[in-house]
Amino acid sequence: MMRSNLVYVYVEKVSHLTLSYGISTADFITKSSRPPDNVLSLGIVDPQQEIDIYSGFNMYLGTENVKEYLMQKHARPLEWIDFDDVNDLESLSPREVAELLYLGHAYTHLKAPFYYKLQNNYVFLTLPNGAKKVYYRYLPHFYQLLSKCLAARLGETYKERRPFLRARRRFRDLPAEIMQKLTALLVNGAVFDFGGLKIKGQEASIPMFAAPESVYQLKWHEPTMLIEKSNLVGRLHYQLNTEEWELEILSPTAFEDSFNI
Numbered sequence: 033m034m035r036s037n038l039v040y041v042y043v044e045k046v047s048h049l050t051l052s053y054g055i056s057t058a059d060f061i062t063k064s065s066r067p068p069d070n071v072l073s074l075g076i077v078d079p080q081q082e083i084d085i086y087s088g089f090n091m092y093l094g095t096e097n098v099k100e101y102l103m104q105k106h107a108r109p110l111e112w113i114d115f116d117d118v119n120d121l122e123s124l125s126p127r128e129v130a131e132l133l134y135l136g137h138a139y140t141h142l143k144a145p146f147y148y149k150l151q152n153n154y155v156f157l158t159l160p161n162g163a164k165k166v167y168y169r170y171l172p173h174f175y176q177l178l179s180k181c182l183a184a185r186l187g188e189t190y191k192e193r194r195p196f197l198r199a200r201r202r203f204r205d206l207p208a209e210i211m212q213k214l215t216a217l218l219v220n221g222a223v224f225d226f227g228g229l230k231i232k233g234q235e236a237s238i239p240m241f242a243a244p245e246s247v248y249q250l251k252w253h254e255p256t257m258l259i260e261k262s263n264l265v266g267r268l269h270y271q272l273n274t275e276e277w278e279l280e281i282l283s284p285t286a287f288e289d290s291f292n293i
Contacts, residue, residue: 063177154168
């Protein structure tokens with residue numbers, strides 16, 4: 033499987049952590065149901081940008097400024113936390129600032145990274161190999177984002193395979209009832225292989241794999257090094273004529289213990 037043709041997702045429900053590959057920053061910004069209003073950059077400080085005097089981090093204020101900052105090309109991995117009101121930054125304690133520094137340096141949390149003072153909804157970390165590690169205060173927001181990303185990736189791949197039909201197809205988001213059935217698979221790590229997409233008649237089929245358990249190796253290694261050992265557990269089918277999704281389960285144990293999102 034080629035790197036550019038897969039979406040990898042791992043969800044840790046207790047800490048509201050998601051680890052993904054194939055979901056870009058642009059996807060997050062354009063498809064998120066609640067884009068960030070203000071952010072603190074947790075990376076290296078740029079003296080040419082506005083700096084919060086209390087935390088020492090660069091800050092970007094306002095939805096449009098944040099969008100412009102996040103969508104531009106970055107020489108270093110993008111790492112940030114959002115916040116509600118700039119006036120609340122002065123109440124951050126030295127310990128809390130240290131926790132934020134650790135988040136940006138070690139790509140993991142010392143404690144739950146949702147702060148009452150900041151009222152943040154996200155912590156967004158880009159790992160050395162380009163994978164995204166994002167904490168969501170409300171996990172349903174991630175599932176909504178994923179449903180849109182899978183539909184968009186299907187549309188992109190379909191158009192590559194059928195360029196002469198480019199203007200004729202639309203692809204609906206994955207419905208919540210199917211996403212709910214996928215949650216147990218995501219908890220163990222799942223791969224959606226768009227490189228293996230099959231189109232037969234009016235049906236497009238996406239293979240789904242259960243990824244190996246060593247998900248944290250994804251911090252340093254190429255995703256394909258883990259995925260080569262994955263097992264086929266099901267397929268997502270999209271009916272082109274009715275614009276409906278269907279879930280085919282090949283390994284029921286991979287989908288056990290799923291509960292409401």
